[in-house]
Amino acid sequence: MTEFFKTQTDYIFFFYGLAFMVMAGACLAMREEERRALPWRLLSLFGIIHGLNEWMDLLARNFIKNEIFTLLASVFLLISFLILVGFARAAYRRVLGKGPGRWIFLPLLLISLIGGLLFGWKGFGVFTRYGLGLVGGLWSSYVFFRAAQVQDRRRGFWLKSVGIGMGLYALAAGLVVPGIAIFPASFLNTENFLKWTGFPVQLLRGILAVWVTVAVTVYSHLSLWQTTEFESLVRRSRYIFWGAVFCVGILLGSGWFWTELLGRRAQEDIKHEAGDRLLTLSSQLLNRIRDWEKSVMIMAGSNWLYPALTSKKEVDLERANLVLDRYQQNLKASVCYLMDESGRTVASSNRRSPTSFVGNSYAFRPYFLNASRGVLSPYFALGVTSGERGVYLGYPVRNPRGRIVGVAVIKGTLDNFELELRRRPFAFFIDPHGIIFLSGQPAMLMHSLWPVTSEVQRNLIESRQFGGRPFPAVLDKKFKQGDLISFQGIEYMISFIPVGGEGWAVAIWTPIAQIWNYRLFGILLTLTLCVLIIGAFVGGQRWLEASYKISLSESRFREIFENSPEAIFIQDSKTKQILSTNPMMTEWLGYAAEELIQMKPDDFQDPEQQEGLERKFRKKDGTWVDGLITERRFPFQGQEAILTIARDISERKQFEKVLEQISFLDGLTGIANRRRFDEVLNQEWRRCLRERTSLSLIMADIDHFKIFNDTYGHQVGDDCLKEVARTLKETLNRPGDTAARYGGEEFAIILPDTEPQGARRVAEALRTRVEGQKIPHKNSPVAKWVTISLGLATITPTPDQTSDQLVKASDRALYQAKADGRNRVVIS
Structure with missing residues (x-):
């Protein structure tokens, strides 16, 4: 029974939480005359928060294995028990007319904090149950008994039943806690309770909550039932x-x-x-191993192998090496080699490698010993010389009289099979002792899935089959087919299938989230x-x-x-036919109510503006007005309808349009201001990035404008700025080109889809036109007229660039133009 309940924690926590939610509902549904006696709303709030806490525990155990979520559940537990203590305190003061103030919360909270400091978050939860849950539950139980004394017999009986239920719950929730290393939690805890009774304490708490719910509901309705x-x-x-x-x-x-x-x-x-x-x-x-078995049998029967073992002449050894090379290449094996009767390697396909097997003796290897007796069996191991994993298949080489004179060996590579395992992260190829030979998790290689005895570990190390290191255990005990395990906070089902007859197996761990789902x-x-x-x-x-x-x-x-002072109409949600309108609607659009009822909103709304809250409405006389709509679905005359409220915002839209124009223009020159420049530049940059076209930027500065101001005064200076701005704007021919005042006497011209040659022609035209205006500038070191210097840059935007780079490039060109004598165009 204990094992059964361990698999039912999700449903038990669901029942536990539901019981408190229903208890909260019963307290909220308390009849008005009963609410005055006790603060039932506080008890209902406790039920809601505590029920949510239990459902959070359910999710934290099986679905949301997140430390933050677990901490949040602990906070909910603390809040719920604080509310329970608050209920007990308020009820005590209401029943007895006196009681402790809010200071009572401080020592109880201090108990929780001490538990958290000493034992972490788990200790925080345990001490919260001791300090708040136990105290709040027993205090509430006492209050219910005192309140029952002023009730009639039957009503008092049910109120006492509530008190008994709360008292038992206080003991179950406040004394039976998760185990930590301090008495009594180390002895009286949820794990031992389940072991002693075969019954989870969470289920008991849920049953007690049902008890309290039934008693509260009967108590509430008893006045009606009597x-x-x-x-x-x-x-x-x-x-x-x-x-x-x-x-x-x-x-x-x-x-x-x-x-x-x-x-x-x-x-x-x-x-x-x-x-x-x-x-x-x-x-x-198995298919791969069978292929290798067939190949080694055929290879061992080659007429070029046994002479190398009997005569050991150079020419015979060379022929044997050719056979081994051919089989190694065709089979894509790790290595093929030939061993004499003593187990010493006489020929090998890796003879030219630094880890050549030639001359080494592998007589101790099981694949040689078995082949010497005429038995072919695969042997999975790490190479003694190479240190590489593989499967060894040895087969006897016989002379013409049938006598075994050596062993031919193929060491097959298992890389492709390991790739298949890596597609399933927790898939393993293990030996009879659980040693992980191949795995989808490289970090687990040469570990053991379960603990092995020291004797087995010593024998394996001495055999050198898996190297000379110990084999750390991944799990704490050996598993059986279909067992459920928990690894790194995730639960898995273990499945395995034997491969061959020597105890090797393929095992996989399958997440069991589907079961919980x-x-x-x-x-x-x-x-x-x-x-x-x-x-x-x-x-x-x-x-x-x-x-x-x-x-x-x-x-x-x-x-x-x-x-209503707003225009309102109701339309059918499916057919969009107008069902009703108010007088303001007919006054606003000029249609009679009978005309509107025969129409649909599309008949008087702009079809091109059907998204958002702002719409255009056509009046009966053909003029358009702007409206801001609000829509709600609601039942009307037995069918679903849409209620639309429309507010006339025509004046506001006109005002916004004027404000928008003002906000984008420079107050002095009347051309685009810096804000508009930044907006247009970013828009054109994104467009050119999408279309992969060039974007040119010209930065222009009036030459020696400070001297101009000092000579003619700021008023004439402002007139000069206006004239230059007008000239720049009029010189630009394309609608997409933008001239803006960048700041002071500096201007910027944006030229989308313009290559450097075209941009230079525009810049020269701007320079010439400004000089051609012949605005006097008698103290200018450059000319007797107002002139400008221009810096030009062109970029085809890429994702790793920004528009700031274009501005800086053109600014550098402008600086160079000034350095070179002004009244000129310089390209960056």
Whole structure:
């Protein structure tokens, strides 16, 4: 039974949380006259927060394995128990007329903080249960007993039942805590409780919450049920309540059954899927080994091998090496070699390699010993000389009389098979002792999946099959087929299939998130049906009140609709036919109400402006007005309709247009200002980046403008700026070109889709036209007229560039133009 409950933690936490949510609902639904006696809303808030905390624990255990989420659940636990203490304090003061102030929270919170400082977040949760959960629950239980003393016998009985339930819950939640290294948590904890009773304490807490919920609901309705009037109503109310309790109980039991059924179905699916993968992997490996077995048998039968073993002449050894080379190349094997009767290598395909096998003895290797007896068996190991993994297949070489005179060996590479394993991160090829020979996780190579004894480890190291290092264990115990394990916070199902007859196997770990997802579906389905049943129970009592509110709401709506200063119309949500309009709508557009009812919004709205909240409306006389609309779907005359409120914003739009024009123009010169320049430059940069076209920028500066101002005064200087700006603007021929005042006496000209040659012609034209205006500048060192210097840069934008680079390039060119004598164009 204990093992069964360990697999049901998700449903138990769901039930636990649901029980507190329903308890919160029962407290919120408390009759008005009962709410005055005790602060039931605080108790309902405790139920909501505590229920959410249990559901968060459910998610943290099986779905959201995130430390931050776990910490958030601990915070919810703290808040819920703070609210429980707050309920007990407020209820105590209300029942007894006196009690401690808010200072009571400080020592209780201090207990939680001490636990957190000593034992981390787990200790924080444990000490929160000791300091707040236990105290708040027992205090609340005492208050319920004191409050029951002023009630009549039957009502007092149910209020005492609430107190008993809260007291037992305080003991279950405040004393039976997660285990930490301090008494009593090291002894009386959730793990030992399950071990002693075979029953999880979370399930007990949920049952106690149901107890409290039933007692609170009966207490709340008892005044109605005890009345002698409206007997049929009283009888119906009782039937609905106990019927709902029965149905929810049956539903929770059924939900547990089908949640378990779904989980088992998912587990079977995972087993079948894992089995298919294992069959595929093992077949690939076995087929490869069989190919090598056939090849080594054929290679061993070559007439060029046994002479090399008997005569050992140079010419015979060379022929043997040719055979080995050919097989190594054709099979793409790691190495092919030939061993004499003593196990010494006499010929090898890697004879020219620094790790040549020639001259080395491998008589101790099982593949040589077996082949010497005429047995062919694959041997998986690390190379003694090369240190590389591979599978060794040895076959006896016989002379013409049939006597074994040596062994031919193929060392096959397993790289392709390991690539297949890496497609499944937790797939392994393991030896009989669990040593990981191949893996989708390179860091796990030459580890053991389960602990091996010191004797086995010593023997393996001495055999040099897997190298000379120890084999750290990945898991803490040996597994069986279908076992569930937890690794790095994720749960997996273990599946394996034997490969060959010597205990080697292919194993894979399959995440079992699918099981929890299936079970979560069952839980959510159960929750949905419970909500429906509870909703039906609550809805039956609220129906008359809702009907009255709907009638009152419709009356108020019609009054607002008719007298609203905004234009309002109602349209069918499917056909878009207008169903009703208010007087302001007819006054605004000039249509009669009868005309509007025969129309659709598209008949008087701009078809090109159908998105957003701002629309254009056409009046009956053909003029257009701007409107800001708000839409809501709502039921109207038995069908779904859309309520549209339209506010006339024509004056605002005209004002915005004027403001926009003003904000983009330089106040003195009337051309684009710096803000407009930045906006246009960025727009053109993005467009040229998309279209891969050139963008040119000209920076122009009036030569010796300070001297001009000093000579003629600032007023004439302003006139000069205006004249230069007008000349620049008039010289530009294309609509897409932009002239802007960059700052002071500096101007900028943006030329989209313009190559350097074209931009230079424009710059020269600008320079010539300004000089041609013959604006006097008698003290200018450059000329007797106003002149300008221009810097030009052209860039074809790329993703790794910005428009600032274009500005800096043209600015450098302008600086050079000034340095070269001014009244000229310089290209960057």
